[in-house]
């Protein structure tokens with residue numbers, strides 16, 4: 135059994151960021167408080183020759199309540215003493231999007247099929263549990279998780295105390311790309 139304290143959340147052992155690079159489709163997500171990416175979420179991680187990790191991400195989102203846009207996001211990652219735990223500085227290509235500085239933890243991955251991501255934005259002072267988290271279930275395949283990975287991912291959702299809190303992330307070809315670009319605003 136787990137105590138749900140953020141400090142005790144088990145992360146990926148011997149995480150290899152080079153093997154993690156490349157494209158991932160979000161197939162499930164647990165939302166944080168406030169504005170968040172809706173669907174058609176795709177992330178691309180890159181590790182350069184100096185070991186610096188950067189990423190791009192896009193996803194459909196409503197800004198100012200009703201304005202549907204395809205968010206074009208950028209991020210740079212800072213390593214920490216744990217190879218599976220990063221600090222992520224992120225911003226939108228358009229200033230109308232969101233900026234932030236979040237934890238970015240890799241809970242589990244087989245690098246070739248699935249990954250479980252976790253981010254806690256706010257820890258409860260009283261008991262050390264998370265007061266505001268978000269999490270992505272990533273797949274290398276747009277169609278979703280393979281049957282054999284679903285059980286592993288379910289167990290990990292439980293480990294991070296977020297079982298039952300996820301929504302499926304749909305991918306509809308053209309849905310994001312066809313929106314009016316806001317990158318120049």
Ligand code: AZE
Nearest residue numbers: 169170177189191207209224231232
């Ligand atoms: C993440 C991993 C790859 C890089 C980035 C990620 C997170 C992006 C957001 C974006 C939110 C945008 C909003 C715009 C109005 C974790 C997918 C940047 C959290 C809400």
